[in-house]
Amino acid sequence: MTVEEALRQAYAHWNAGQAPQAEQRCLQVLQVLPGQPDALHLLGLIAHAYGKPDLAIDYLRQACLPPTAPALYRSNLAEMCRQKGLLAEAEQHARRATEQEPQLVAAWSNLGIILQESGKFEAGLQCLERVAALQPENAEVFNNLGNTFVRLGRLDQAQESYARALTLHPSYAEAHSNLAYLLHDLGRYDEAIAAARQAIDINPQLTDAYFNLAQIEISRMRYAEAMRWIDALMAFAPQHVGALTARALLLLKADHLDQALACARQAVELMPNSANAHNVLGQILQALGQHDDAAGCFERAAALPGTVAEEALVSRALLRLESGDKEGASNAFAQVLERFPGSVRSMAARADTKTYRADDPDIAAMEAALVQARKPSLSQQMSLHFALGKAYLDTHDSERAFLHLNQGNALKRATFAYDAGAISTWMCSIGDAFVPALMDKFKHAGAPSARPVFVLGMPRSGTTLVEQILASHPGIHGAGELGALRHAVDAAGKFPDALLHWGSEDFAAIGRNYLARTERIAPDALRLIDKMPSNFLYAGLIPLILSGARIIHCRRDPVDTCLSCYSKHFAGEQGFAYRLDELGIFYRDYQALMERLRQVLPADRLLEVDYESVVDDLERQARRMIAFLDMPWDEACLQFHQTRRVVRTASVSQVREPIYATSKGRWHRHAAQLGPLLAALGMDLPAGPTA
Structure with a gap:
């Protein structure tokens, strides 16, 4: 058999779906002619089909070494490099293919997609428009054009391109999936879900469709649903890098930081040149307090080809801001604008x-x-x-x-969906649960520890300021907003219903669970501050699960508090904060709950601090809080704005400044805009020029 005959047989076997026989013939050819391009090319295609991308790229690189290697081989190598995240090399091979054979549509199409993923959108658009001119009935090119228009922010043209692709090919699963992504960007979530589901109905193993469904559910703050789609994707694609990074982000949102870190590291290991994987790893390291490593990840993400460089550079700037380097943050933001005007x-x-x-x-x-x-x-x-x-x-x-x-x-x-009535009912049931008899019966049940200090209250009520003052003390560590208490309670049963069935050991177990989750945070600190504002929901439970814990309840003028909430785009879930009437209703529910809990909480375990009192007399209130924590006084508490520590809340900038009184009564100058809030709070709109 001649080499030519062996190659013909190899390609015939491959076209007939007989990959093992095709591989055998190619290997026989290479025994006779090492480096034979056609055999190497086919071996590359076979390796790619069997999910061995590194081997496939290696074969195709060898196939493309001779200057006479066909342009199609270089085009295929470019696509495989793109899939592996090697965008710079992919662009090089695709450009060589288009120069070698200017009429090769596949090469122009691959180059357009590579340029798009590299963030070179205008250049990518030119390539894809050339393909569309060569093949006006090609649904795939219009799908790719839609993707580029999305990146360019030309969303109307993107939608038109996807519609053209689906007119040409109604069962084009990828176009349905990409349309779902576009509809998600437009905020048309129900339509986006329908489009992504249609894509999965057509192709149950289309990974992007599952990934897009997860992104839509994340935007709607339906994280359990998002994780369900990621699980479905990873059931048949366990090493899908996009799925791993999405899972890592979902685990981060759920405060499962160790699992999130493992997922992100796996994604980076699988695709070291994925800018997105490095960016997500940086976010998790940031949450873990490993700021130098996080900064390195953001810088690596910004240096790699792709479309996340801008986001990574902004994350690096915010990291500096959280660390107290305001000047460095300002310079970093300026660098973003210099690179991305x-x-x-x-x-x-x-x-x-x-x-x-x-x-x-x-x-x-x-x-x-x-x-x-x-x-x-x-x-x-x-x-x-x-x-x-x-x-x-x-x-x-x-x-x-x-x-x-x-x-x-x-x-x-x-x-997102939010039911103010259901929340009111739930908060009322919490107040009903903590009766004097329960508090007295289990007052000594909790795990003994004087280390935990819970600073709680409404968001924007001064919790970050109080934590910063206390954390300036050398014996006190401010841990920020921890989810540890919620997770410990959730692990024990539905709250507050399960209270009826818990005994002394159950309360102690929840306390031990909490202590286990926080023991690695500043282990030498005598006091550890957990500044999760929403822990007010568990304020009645805290003395029953942690007999030595202390609670500092932060209060502030109701309207100032609500106005400050309404003016913030929170990173976390604050579903009550985005309508003035719902905000007022929630505040009153919170107020009623704390009034009831105040009656049953041990007096020596609860301290209430008014934001306005701290502003008026910092030293008196600081001394009062330090004494409550049974710690010796330290003058550093009065210079809290000079304390270098990480602050990861909406108040990150304010706590770097000395106290000013300008935020007291701020709402009065905006009273005319606050009618629904004032009505929900049971207040009249003030008369006068301001109103």
Whole structure:
């Protein structure tokens, strides 16, 4: 048999679906002619089909070594490099293929996709438009054009391209999946879910469709549903890097940091050149307090080809802000804008680092971004509205501030379901559960430890300020907002219903669970502050599970508190905060619950601190809190704004400054905009020029 005959047989076997026989013939050819390009090319295709991408790339690299290697081989190598995340090499091979054979549609198509994934959108668009001109009935090219238009923010053209692709090929699963991604960006979640499900019905193993469904559910804060889709994807693609990074982010949101870290590290190991994997790993390391390593991940993500460089650079800037390096953060944001002029993400993210003046150029730039023909994505629109709301509050332009705050809050509120009545009923049931008899019966049941200190209350009520003051003491560590208490309680049963069935050992077990979750945090600290505001829901339970724990309840003027909540685009779940009436209802429910718990909590375990009192007399209140924690006084508590520690809350900028009284009674100048909130709080709209 000649080499030519062996190769013909090899390709015939391959086309007939007989991969083992095809592989055998190719290996026989290579025994006679090592480096024979056609045999190496086919071996590469076989390896790729069997899920061995590294081996496939190795074969194709060898196949493309001769200058006379066909352009198709270089085009196929480019696509395999793209799938492996080797975008720079992929672009090199694809360009060589187009130069070698200018009419090779596959090469232009591959180059367009590679350029798109590298963030070179305009260049990618030119390639794909060339393919469309060569093959106007090719549904695939219109699908790829849609993807590029999405990246360019030309969403109307993207939708038209996907529609053209689906007209040409109604059962094109990838186009249905990509349309789902676009509809998600437009905030049309129900339609997006339907499109992604249709893609899965057509192709049950289309990984992107599962991934898109997970992203949609994450945007709706339905994390359990998102994890269900990721689990379904990983059932048949356990090493899908996108799925691993999505799982890592979901585990991060659930405070399962060790599992999240393992997922992210696996993703990076599988695809070392994935910018997104490095970016997600950075976010998890940041949550774990490993800030130097996190910064390295963000810098690596920004240096790699892809579309996440801007996000990674913003994350690096925010990391510096959280670490107390305000000047470094400011410079880092400036670097983002230098590399990405007009970066909406950067301008919105740095809003809390500055006090705006009316002539601040960021205001005009953000306003322009909202009205341009190429609208930002829904999430970016939200960020811009909140940033502009903050800017106009700074400049005392109440009307414009609430024009943007109302729009930003409405966009956010439309992304999830929230039942204010159900929440009211639940919070009332918590108050009903903690009766004096229960508190007396189990008052000595809890795990004994004087280390935990719970600083709780409504968000934006001064909890971060109190933590910063206390954490300036050398014997006290501020751990930030921990989810440990919620997880410990959830592991024991449904709260508060399960209280009826718990005995002394159950309460002690929850306490031990909490201590186990926090023991590795600053183990030498005599006091550990858990500053999760929503722990007020468990305030009645704390003395029963941790007999030595202390609670500091932060209070602030109700309207100032609610206004501050309404002006923040929270990173976490604060479903009550995005409508003024629902915000007022929630505040009253919180107030009623704390009033009931105040009657049954041990007096020596509860200290209530008013934000306004701290502003008026810092030293007196600081000494009062330190004494309550049974710690010796330290003057560093009065210089809290100079304490270098990580702060990961919406108040990150405020606690770096000395106390000012400007935030007291701030709501009065905006009273005319707060009618629904005041009504829900049972207050009348004040009369006078302000109203």
